[in-house]
Amino acid sequence: MFKHEKLNLLIFIVLVALQLLGVIGLMTRFQLSYLPIMLTLFFWGGMSTTLYLHRYLTHRGFEMREWLKFLFANGSAVVLAGDPVTWVGDHRYHHVKSDTDEDIHSPLHGFPYAHMMWLIRKPPGFRERSKRYAADVRKIWYCRLWQHSWLYILPHLAVAITLYFTLGLAGMLWCLYVPMLVIYNVTWSVNSICHMPKLGYRSFDTSDHSRNNFWVGVAGFGEGYHNNHHAQPRCAAHGLRWWEFDLTRYVIWVLEKFGLAWQVVWPAKVSLATGLRPVHTSHPVSVAAATFGATRSL
Numbered sequence: 001m002f003k004h005e006k007l008n009l010l011i012f013i014v015l016v017a018l019q020l021l022g023v024i025g026l027m028t029r030f031q032l033s034y035l036p037i038m039l040t041l042f043f044w045g046g047m048s049t050t051l052y053l054h055r056y057l058t059h060r061g062f063e064m065r066e067w068l069k070f071l072f073a074n075g076s077a078v079v080l081a082g083d084p085v086t087w088v089g090d091h092r093y094h095h096v097k098s099d100t101d102e103d104i105h106s107p108l109h110g111f112p113y114a115h116m117m118w119l120i121r122k123p124p125g126f127r128e129r130s131k132r133y134a135a136d137v138r139k140i141w142y143c144r145l146w147q148h149s150w151l152y153i154l155p156h157l158a159v160a161i162t163l164y165f166t167l168g169l170a171g172m173l174w175c176l177y178v179p180m181l182v183i184y185n186v187t188w189s190v191n192s193i194c195h196m197p198k199l200g201y202r203s204f205d206t207s208d209h210s211r212n213n214f215w216v217g218v219a220g221f222g223e224g225y226h227n228n229h230h231a232q233p234r235c236a237a238h239g240l241r242w243w244e245f246d247l248t249r250y251v252i253w254v255l256e257k258f259g260l261a262w263q264v265v266w267p268a269k270v271s272l273a274t275g276l277r278p279v280h281t282s283h284p285v286s287v288a289a290a291t292f293g294a295t296r297s298l
């Protein structure tokens, strides 16, 4: 179990420092001129995590234009969401081992562990595992290059330096590090809160502990309907009921209408009404199962 791995002090310091920059930003004076840039970076970084890293790259719920993939990949690098090979490898492994002893971020091992501490207690072999589980992602040239940390941080540094020299220190903190603080904690809440008993509801009888949480759903651009997602991992929509606000779903829908996305795996209209009981995706150790899950049910 990864919980017993040694703490990676460097990653711990980096993750705490990045969040501290956001907290310090909140204590500096806000100017209205920051707002459009701040919202743009929040949307770009957040959507890059949910739409690109998760629903496209990990689960292949749709196809989209190459320039859009590159744009979103850079958005995820700007907010340092995690290099795509590692992100996808870790997440597919989570789908394979959900809420078992080997899950990389289950609250079974404690809430702080599921929320953030798993990132700094990865076992020595995690890079090899990522390469195995995300072999398809390694074929994408920029994802392959970004396995080198010094290349991966370049988009982030470019944006941070530009903001510093145009808006000053407070502008840089408000526009970049405050959105990152929110994106990190909302993303991590999907792993922690959305696998906690009693902190949400279940629409599907999956054998993991995943739950739908409305508030994480709204803040996380739809990612909080996590039980829906575990039931149908490849589905491009996580919010399935009309009131399950899922911004990522709406963006994918708009992209499809404009011909920028296609082969979208939308939910079957009957799935909720018939009380679909999906195939359990936690135990078979197969990358295909982790990526595509119970899609045959859709």
Ligand SMILES: [Zn+2]
Binding pocket: 094, 098, 190, 191, 195, 210, 226, 230
């Ligand atoms: Zn999960």
Ligand SMILES: [Zn+2]
Binding pocket: 054, 058, 059, 091, 095, 229, 233
């Ligand atoms: Zn997933």
